[in-house]
Amino acid sequence: MRILTGIQPSGRLHLGNYLGAMRQCVELQKKADDCFYFIADYHALTTVSDPQALRDSIHGVALDFLSAGLDPEKVVFFRQSDVPEVQELSWLLSIVTPMARLELAHSYKDKLAHGKEATHALFTYPVLMAADILLYQSDLVPVGKDQKQHLEITRDLAAKFNQKFGEVFKMPDGYIPDSVATVPGTDGQKMSKSYGNTIPLAGTPKEIKKAIMGIVTDSAPVEAKKDPETNNVYKIYKLLATPEQAAEMAERFRAGGYGYGDAKKELLRVYEEVLAPFRERRAHFEAHPDEVRDILASGAAKARVEARRTLGAARRAVGLD
Numbered sequence: 001m002r003i004l005t006g007i008q009p010s011g012r013l014h015l016g017n018y019l020g021a022m023r024q025c026v027e028l029q030k031k032a033d034d035c036f037y038f039i040a041d042y043h044a045l046t047t048v049s050d051p052q053a054l055r056d057s058i059h060g061v062a063l064d065f066l067s068a069g070l071d072p073e074k075v076v077f078f079r080q081s082d083v084p085e086v087q088e089l090s091w092l093l094s095i096v097t098p099m100a101r102l103e104l105a106h107s108y109k110d111k112l113a114h115g116k117e118a119t120h121a122l123f124t125y126p127v128l129m130a131a132d133i134l135l136y137q138s139d140l141v142p143v144g145k146d147q148k149q150h151l152e153i154t155r156d157l158a159a160k161f162n163q164k165f166g167e168v169f170k171m172p173d174g175y176i177p178d179s180v181a182t183v184p185g186t187d188g189q190k191m192s193k194s195y196g197n198t199i200p201l202a203g204t205p206k207e208i209k210k211a212i213m214g215i216v217t218d219s220a221p222v223e224a225k226k227d228p229e230t231n232n233v234y235k236i237y238k239l240l241a242t243p244e245q246a247a248e249m250a251e252r253f254r255a256g257g258y259g260y261g262d263a264k265k266e267l268l269r270v271y272e273e274v275l276a277p278f279r280e281r282r283a284h285f286e287a288h289p290d291e292v293r294d295i296l297a298s299g300a301a302k303a304r305v306e307a308r309r310t311l312g313a314a315r316r317a318v319g320l321d
């Protein structure tokens with residue numbers, strides 16, 4: 001079974017990305033025969049227009065994934081744009097893509113509603129994503145809930161292409177783990193880079209401390225008994241700590257005499273402890289950018305072999321042989 005997923009390099013990764021996505025990807029590498037994980041840099045161009053910011057983000061995401069424990073021996077880890085065959089496949093898929101299907105895509109409508117310009121790239125984003133998935137004959141695609149519709153579009157395009165031109169693509173399944181909790185941000189909303197409420201994964205100790213100490217709480221005095229389930233510090237703590245540690249903090253809040261300041265210090269301690277292996281590996285990769293480059297180059301070379309095979313079959317199917 002082949003698992004494939006893409007990660008957009010559009011900013012610094014945060015605790016929500018780590019607990020909500022990266023950790024699962026790293027776990028899945030142990031179970032799958034084959035994992036293809038890539039940095040979706042072509043897609044990021046729809047939102048990032050500063051070339052240096054894009055370069056920094058690509059490098060940052062590569063470092064973060066490798067530091068999260070991704071094993072380059074087991075996972076084909078590469079940059080989307082290092083396999084330009086995906087663009088040609090995107091074109092071949094676009095011939096079976098109804099305009100209406102793209103016009104109704106939530107993420108497109110959502111981006112326009114947020115004031116983004118209606119560019120062609122934004123509009124055809126799902127076709128390129130379908131090409132990513134189908135090019136590598138993927139079986140299972142782990143994604144967040146917001147990507148569900150893009151997977152449905154992918155399946156539709158695969159079915160249409162296969163029906164019209166013969167069986168070229170494997171039908172992929174989405175995998176949307178519901179067990180993954182939404183990580184709240186420092187203001188209690190979903191943690192997201194768009195809300196400025198993140199705890200950065202690879203921040204300096206000072207930045208991380210500032211983010212954790214800045215978690216919004218109510219103004220209940222230290223001595224008051226507090227409901228742990230309604231406070232942001234506990235909600236984040238619970239996701240990082242062991243069940244025993246979480247139960248202990250909950251008990252302290254309920255008993256009263258335990259302030260938010262103390263809880264934040266405890267959260268900071270656990271954050272540092274849980275992320276210590278990540279930070280150690282990151283320091284290693286930061287000091288060895290050549291290793292990162294080699295891993296990505298070798299991933300792209302492996303991905304390209306597969307990409308050429310599928311693209312060749314698709315070209316023959318439509319009559320471009």
Ligand code: ADP
Nearest residue numbers: 016017020021143144181182183190191192193
């Ligand atoms: P952001 O909201 O910061 O823009 P993305 O939409 O780029 O994050 O998310 C990348 C991945 O991380 C997705 O799979 C998404 O489901 C996951 N993710 C992002 N934020 C959270 C969160 N607060 N809780 C759980 N998972 C998250």
Ligand code: TRP
Nearest residue numbers: 005006007008040043129132133
């Ligand atoms: N659109 C995805 C996101 O924003 C990233 C992505 C691009 C992707 N191509 C993909 C995810 C292929 C899974 C498979 O999260």
